[in-house]
Amino acid sequence: MKTIGIMGAMNEEITPLLEIFGNFDRIELGGNTFYKVEYSEKILIIAYSKIGKVHAAITATTMILHFGVECIIFSGVAGGISSDLKVGDLLLATRLVQHDVDITAFGHAKGFIPEGQLFYDSDVGLCSLACDVASEMGLSIKKGIVASGDQFIASKEVKDSIAHEFKAIAVEMEGAAVACVCYNFKVPFCIFRSISDSADGEASVSFDKFLESSAKTSAQFVSKLVDRI
Numbered sequence: 001m002k003t004i005g006i007m008g009a010m011n012e013e014i015t016p017l018l019e020i021f022g023n024f025d026r027i028e029l030g031g032n033t034f035y036k037v038e039y040s041e042k043i044l045i046i047a048y049s050k051i052g053k054v055h056a057a058i059t060a061t062t063m064i065l066h067f068g069v070e071c072i073i074f075s076g077v078a079g080g081i082s083s084d085l086k087v088g089d090l091l092l093a094t095r096l097v098q099h100d101v102d103i104t105a106f107g108h109a110k111g112f113i114p115e116g117q118l119f120y121d122s123d124v125g126l127c128s129l130a131c132d133v134a135s136e137m138g139l140s141i142k143k144g145i146v147a148s149g150d151q152f153i154a155s156k157e158v159k160d161s162i163a164h165e166f167k168a169i170a171v172e173m174e175g176a177a178v179a180c181v182c183y184n185f186k187v188p189f190c191i192f193r194s195i196s197d198s199a200d201g202e203a204s205v206s207f208d209k210f211l212e213s214s215a216k217t218s219a220q221f222v223s224k225l226v227d228r229i
């Protein structure tokens with residue numbers, strides 16, 4: 001049986017998945033609760049990591065080393081940078097970058113750590129399957145670079161500078177950490193987000209208002225993708 005890891009950062013991001021997939025066992029490990037579900041000849045390991053790159057890296061690593069997941073799918077919400085992205089739009093991260101890494105004092109590009117990667121690419125096979133599933137559902141899914149950092153972006157200036165620096169179309173706080181873990185353990189991954197805000201001065205109000213509905217949009221799509229893996 002295939003074992004698939006599905007992560008969110010917040011409880012609100014995985015609750016809709018648990019509602020869709022039904023009966024589960026709970027396993028407490030490393031400060032997380034992992035929900036194990038047997039679903040249509042697959043084992044799903046579902047967890048929310050808590051916010052931020054360190055928490056996301058712990059959860060992704062545990063999923064790989066302890067639960068032996070063969071791929072990781074992230075489902076959650078993001079702040080839109082591109083003017084194309086509106087609240088509720090679904091987004092597939094083609095590549096991820098850590099926008100808050102800065103060792104430029106030593107001549108390195110912003111976001112780059114020696115022996116690491118500037119951009120981490122999502123698995124091509126999972127992305128193309130996701131695009132097929134979206135088109136079969138009549139859903140439009142936007143694709144592009146997503147920038148992750150341990151900051152909730154709520155300012156036009158910061159958002160514009162991330163857009164300019166990395167050509168990112170959205171920001172969030174975990175994707176690049178999951179990507180970095182998966183790259184190092186050679187585990188395929190893909191990151192889906194639905195837009196909750198526009199990373200501007202109104203972001204916190206919009207986030208609170210749309211977290212639940214946008215998280216549900218992403219989770220519903222991910223459940224359809226899981227049916228096809």
Ligand code: ADE
Pocket residue numbers: 077078079080151152153154171172173196197198199200203207
């Ligand atoms: N996740 C959702 N909206 C966000 C924002 N504006 N900044 C960082 N992470 C987010």
